[in-house]
Amino acid sequence: MSIVVVGSVAYDTIETAHGGVTEALGGSAAYFAIAARFFTPVSIVAVVGADFRPEDLQLLAERGIDVRGLELQEGKTMRWHGRYHEDMNRRDTISVELNVFENFAPTLLPDQCRCDYLFLGNIKPGLQARVLEQVTSPKVVGGDTMNIWIENAREELIKLFSRLDLLTLNDEEARQLSGEHNLVKAGRAILKMGPRTVLVKRGEYGVLQFSKEGMFAVPAYPLEDVVDPTGAGDAFAGGVMGFLARHSRLTESALRTAVVYGTVLGSFVVEKFGLQRLADLSFEEVDQRYRAFIELTDSHYSRWISQ
Amino acid sequence: MSIVVVGSVAYDTIETAHGGVTEALGGSAAYFAIAARFFTPVSIVAVVGADFRPEDLQLLAERGIDVRGLELQEGKTMRWHGRYHEDMNRRDTISVELNVFENFAPTLLPDQCRCDYLFLGNIKPGLQARVLEQVTSPKVVGGDTMNIWIENAREELIKLFSRLDLLTLNDEEARQLSGEHNLVKAGRAILKMGPRTVLVKRGEYGVLQFSKEGMFAVPAYPLEDVVDPTGAGDAFAGGVMGFLARHSRLTESALRTAVVYGTVLGSFVVEKFGLQRLADLSFEEVDQRYRAFIELTDSHYSRWISQ
Numbered sequence A, B: 001m002s003i004v005v006v007g008s009v010a011y012d013t014i015e016t017a018h019g020g021v022t023e024a025l026g027g028s029a030a031y032f033a034i035a036a037r038f039f040t041p042v043s044i045v046a047v048v049g050a051d052f053r054p055e056d057l058q059l060l061a062e063r064g065i066d067v068r069g070l071e072l073q074e075g076k077t078m079r080w081h082g083r084y085h086e087d088m089n090r091r092d093t094i095s096v097e098l099n100v101f102e103n104f105a106p107t108l109l110p111d112q113c114r115c116d117y118l119f120l121g122n123i124k125p126g127l128q129a130r131v132l133e134q135v136t137s138p139k140v141v142g143g144d145t146m147n148i149w150i151e152n153a154r155e156e157l158i159k160l161f162s163r164l165d166l167l168t169l170n171d172e173e174a175r176q177l178s179g180e181h182n183l184v185k186a187g188r189a190i191l192k193m194g195p196r197t198v199l200v201k202r203g204e205y206g207v208l209q210f211s212k213e214g215m216f217a218v219p220a221y222p223l224e225d226v227v228d229p230t231g232a233g234d235a236f237a238g239g240v241m242g243f244l245a246r247h248s249r250l251t252e253s254a255l256r257t258a259v260v261y262g263t264v265l266g267s268f269v270v271e272k273f274g275l276q277r278l279a280d281l282s283f284e285e286v287d288q289r290y291r292a293f294i295e296l297t298d299s300h301y302s303r304w305i306s307q
Helices: A028-036 A054-062 A099-103 A125-134 A147-152 A154-161 A171-178 A183-192 A232-247 A252-269 A276-280 A283-296 A302-306 B028-036 B054-062 B099-103 B125-134 B147-152 B154-161 B171-178 B183-192 B232-247 B252-269 B276-280 B283-296 B302-306
Strands: A003-006 A010-016 A019-026 A042-048 A070-072 A078-084 A091-097 A117-120 A140-144 A166-170 A197-201 A207-211 A214-218 B003-006 B010-016 B019-026 B042-048 B070-072 B078-084 B091-097 B117-120 B140-144 B166-170 B197-201 B207-211 B214-218
Touching: A003 A028, A003 A125, A003 A232, A019 A028, A028 A042, A028 A054, A028 A232, A028 A252, A028 A276, A042 A099, A078 A099, A117 A125, A117 A232, A125 A154, A140 A232, A147 A154, A147 A171, A166 A171, A166 A232, A171 A183, A171 A197, A183 A197, A183 A207, A197 A232, A207 A252, A214 A252, A214 B283, A232 A252, A252 A276, A252 A283, A283 B214, B003 B028, B003 B125, B003 B232, B019 B028, B028 B042, B028 B054, B028 B232, B028 B252, B028 B276, B042 B099, B078 B099, B117 B125, B117 B232, B125 B154, B140 B232, B147 B154, B147 B171, B166 B171, B166 B232, B171 B183, B171 B197, B183 B197, B183 B207, B197 B232, B207 B252, B214 B252, B232 B252, B252 B276, B252 B283
Parallel strands: A003 A042, A003 A117, A010 A078, A042 A070, A117 A140, A140 A166, A166 A197, B003 B042, B003 B117, B010 B078, B042 B070, B117 B140, B140 B166, B166 B197
Antiparallel strands: A010 A019, A078 A091, A197 A207, A207 A214, B010 B019, B078 B091, B197 B207, B207 B214
């Protein structure tokens, strides 16, 4: 089944101790869509300015991403400028120019309104709700959020939670939202706020999944070189939703496999700046790393021993 | 098969934001021995002072730990005083009094010299070597170390590595020893220094195992309440060595199961102050949490899906 994703498409300027890129294609919807497209058709809902480069549109379209919902407005495409610390887990936002994204009022096309899988990328909770209202009867709804909305639009955000099958957020956001420092407590507290599944992203430490069925803990794929973490969380979400949409079910076992595929997609993103690596990637590579990951985390050999 | 462990037995004063204990039985050899004893007989080699409390000796002896090698000397038992930050991953050492431990010169009993499994707990590398020399033909040798020895006795330490089947150290020590910030690079670099297996302990983020066969990544057991992390790494090592000694083999699969059991033992330790929880623990609880851990980290459901 196909997915509709709403979120940002932006030009990112990224600095790390080892280099950087200037005004490279980025944004949560771009990372999400390319990752999810490995599994299933994806339709993107976002806004860009008159300066959006044709080659960037082509990059998305060439991968078979439906870009009819990429609204072109007068003005400039959103800009984000970030700088990572030596320790890649931390970054500072140097500047954000919302530009055309400031007045983004997403309107879905008629066929998008009938979608089964919907992902509400990290935008204002009010806009996420507005998108959700337009979809007739979605089977699975996922959503992401960030510190600004937890701080400034908490009520609207939580109101949305009972509609979410899947909420992704990072460890700091989980702590902020729940008021609990311990992530197990935080995850369980957020689960009680309404989402059917909560995925807490811990960067290089992996993911904790919380659902009624219990917890699932996965380490990150261990990498020798982390070049740029930007977009890894969005690609993770894309991998998770993509796998679920492809297999059309939301069982605990499908979720776990989806989370591993998401982890694998995220691990590729950080290997190069921006979405260069994701754009290069083949499904063979994804599947190969999925197998490597399973081997890397397999404590089941154990069963041979205990007998 | 039985294990001989050499290390410290100490009285620990521990402070955290949520309470503490004063002069509680601790030390690497004590945590290690109690954890390993769930799997196999353990013989302890350490030194205590005239103030060592009979009930502490009894606690070890009652668990079937062989305490003939617990040398009683005039003077005081070693003291350690530590304080944890709100974030339990960080602690400050307020004071250390080595006392009788300062001139510890471990001498094994004749039957200990014939042991098959030997664990060189965190003491001066020179002393670790001295113990190793006394053992006729050990089948499996494990060892632990810490920042002081990496800084002050680096050569002696590395000389020991080619004799180790198993080296345990924490993430910061791995970085310090290898000069690599990235843990995958660090683990691989240390593996080249000689140990057959390197276990990098990452506290609440789990363990990375490096061997010729490749890597194994395990998350920690997610806990709602972490009361006191003291001794978790030693109990981890005890669980690993205990399982290996019980099953008398050092295959990749045995190692992985051992690492999971070690993780489980470590997870119990942090639930109460000092070794209270470890001393209370039944093997049924260990086994139950082992099963829970396998379920919690099981991405193998996946196989049903892919087909």
